[in-house]
Amino acid sequence: MSERIADIQADIVAEFEMLPDWMDKYEHLIDLGKNLPLINQTHKLDENLIKGCQSRVWLHADADGLVVKYTADSDAIITKGIIALMVRVLSNQPPEEIVRADMGFIDQIGLKEHLSPTRSNGLVSMIKQMKYYALALQAKQM
Amino acid sequence: MILVKEKEILVNEAIRAQFPILSREVNGKPLVYLDNAASSQKPQRVMDAITHYYTFDHSNVHRGVHFLSQLATEKYEAARTKMQHFVNARESREIIFTKGCTDGINLVAYGIGRSILKPGDEVLISEMEHHSNIVPWQMAADQAGAKLVVINVNDDGTLNMDDFHAKLSDKTRIVSIVHISNSLGTINPAKEITAAAHKKGALVLIDGAQAAPHMKIDVQEIGCDFYVFSGHKMYGPTGSGILYGKAEVLESLPPYQGGGEMIKDVTFEKTTYNDLPFKFEAGTPNIEAGIALAEAVDFIYDIGYEHIGNVERNLVSYATERLSEIEGIRFVGTAKEKASVVSFLVDGTHPYDVGAIIDKMGVAVRTGHHCTQPLMDKYGIPGTIRASFAVYNTYEEIDVLTDSVKRAVKMLRA
Numbered sequence: 001m002s003e004r005i006a007d008i009q010a011d012i013v014a015e016f017e018m019l020p021d022w023m024d025k026y027e028h029l030i031d032l033g034k035n036l037p038l039i040n041q042t043h044k045l046d047e048n049l050i051k052g053c054q055s056r057v058w059l060h061a062d063a064d065g066l067v068v069k070y071t072a073d074s075d076a077i078i079t080k081g082i083i084a085l086m087v088r089v090l091s092n093q094p095p096e097e098i099v100r101a102d103m104g105f106i107d108q109i110g111l112k113e114h115l116s117p118t119r120s121n122g123l124v125s126m127i128k129q130m131k132y133y134a135l136a137l138q139a140k141q142m
Numbered sequence: 143m144i145l146v147k148e149k150e151i152l153v154n155e156a157i158r159a160q161f162p163i164l165s166r167e168v169n170g171k172p173l174v175y176l177d178n179a180a181s182s183q184k185p186q187r188v189m190d191a192i193t194h195y196y197t198f199d200h201s202n203v204h205r206g207v208h209f210l211s212q213l214a215t216e217k218y219e220a221a222r223t224k225m226q227h228f229v230n231a232r233e234s235r236e237i238i239f240t241k242g243c244t245d246g247i248n249l250v251a252y253g254i255g256r257s258i259l260k261p262g263d264e265v266l267i268s269e270m271e272h273h274s275n276i277v278p279w280q281m282a283a284d285q286a287g288a289k290l291v292v293i294n295v296n297d298d299g300t301l302n303m304d305d306f307h308a309k310l311s312d313k314t315r316i317v318s319i320v321h322i323s324n325s326l327g328t329i330n331p332a333k334e335i336t337a338a339a340h341k342k343g344a345l346v347l348i349d350g351a352q353a354a355p356h357m358k359i360d361v362q363e364i365g366c367d368f369y370v371f372s373g374h375k376m377y378g379p380t381g382s383g384i385l386y387g388k389a390e391v392l393e394s395l396p397p398y399q400g401g402g403e404m405i406k407d408v409t410f411e412k413t414t415y416n417d418l419p420f421k422f423e424a425g426t427p428n429i430e431a432g433i434a435l436a437e438a439v440d441f442i443y444d445i446g447y448e449h450i451g452n453v454e455r456n457l458v459s460y461a462t463e464r465l466s467e468i469e470g471i472r473f474v475g476t477a478k479e480k481a482s483v484v485s486f487l488v489d490g491t492h493p494y495d496v497g498a499i500i501d502k503m504g505v506a507v508r509t510g511h512h513c514t515q516p517l518m519d520k521y522g523i524p525g526t527i528r529a530s531f532a533v534y535n536t537y538e539e540i541d542v543l544t545d546s547v548k549r550a551v552k553m554l555r556a
Contacts, residue, residue, distance in 0.1 A: 022502040026499055026502070027553055054494040054509060054510040075524060077492065078499075
């Protein structure tokens, strides 16, 4: 049984609470970005590109038994760090949980502005796309 | 004897004191506002002009016989006259109040698309245009069956004038070119372009969004048929802007929007349109913005373009010098004739990451493609970091910028 989405989010919030300074938070994000499960080069195609205004984001999803596994990449490292957090929360979860998931932790750790449409970094579309893949894989399983 | 440098600082402090927002903090750090090419901040007197207007003078313009309507109309028309002198237009009816530069270009493109462009005609723009000087022309050309032709930009960010002369032809109906590039800072030879286009019988629009805040505009000297700019980039309010058009050319264009104010007589069978400038000003205008824009012009006059130009040139060269200390920095747009913009990238980092980190240090810059996506594609880059300066910026702020970028780069490369 995979760890619950809410528990993972609580862990992340606690992790960031220990980093009150912005620079420490960003340094942490940069480190997380380096450990993102990278999308296979064969999937790094334009059709898997979530186009943001400023940074590009590629996303791929695979069904692994009853759970979904995500891989991704971005040309901007902070964006990559935030994606790594999202993947940590949603990867290895059953599709129905992913579709239902509330990604409120992004706001709680103070990264809300990265999800604002004015940042135009593709992260808002990224969450939508992750849920969409889960929905599609769920439909396939039925 | 006061040293030149000390005098400079005193003048700068006096100017900064007029901008309340400059003393606020951002993310716990003093604001370093270097995003002036997107929008400049406003001096107190511009804000006061808006408040004064609503407190004492407001009613609808050109409508009522009553005192306040007359007063509002007088102030609004006085603002128009001020803008006429600001660009040295022959007559005040050549000045159309708009929402901004984009609105002005759309008005002209709409009119030209419907009255002048025919299938096979060409619209000539350049690779360094802002999206607002690309998309309206695409729409007009599509509608008329005309073709959009694009002049190349050289590697240093200057306009390729040979390519301009090669692409300018008897089919060209209008040339629409930016005066100063927002992402490169390049100053284009507007007068030379206009003269060449006129020889071929083409009309000329100059997009002055980035020029009006920095240099004296003289539309008669340039000779262009249209000149557009926004108020909010030149210390004025958002939602204000000017379209200058030669009276005879404006008269030949159809109206852009229909409504009140732009008509003489309306029956259900036929409407006759009002004279210039009202033909192009349907509905109740943004009155306070027009009046406050005139106040922004007085602010500029009080400082003087000479001083503004000197300060900004010094800031650009100091920024270029300081930022050059950063290993792997690459400047984009290195034309000799260049305005108040420094656009750059740092090897091994993404502009978005640098922008996000230095924001936390209180530094406001623009990152991304600056609404000039085709230009960024040409250079094969995802975008740049752009620091753009106004008369209130300081050397110390450039030091903060440099240190912040250095710190961001160190974090990102670690």
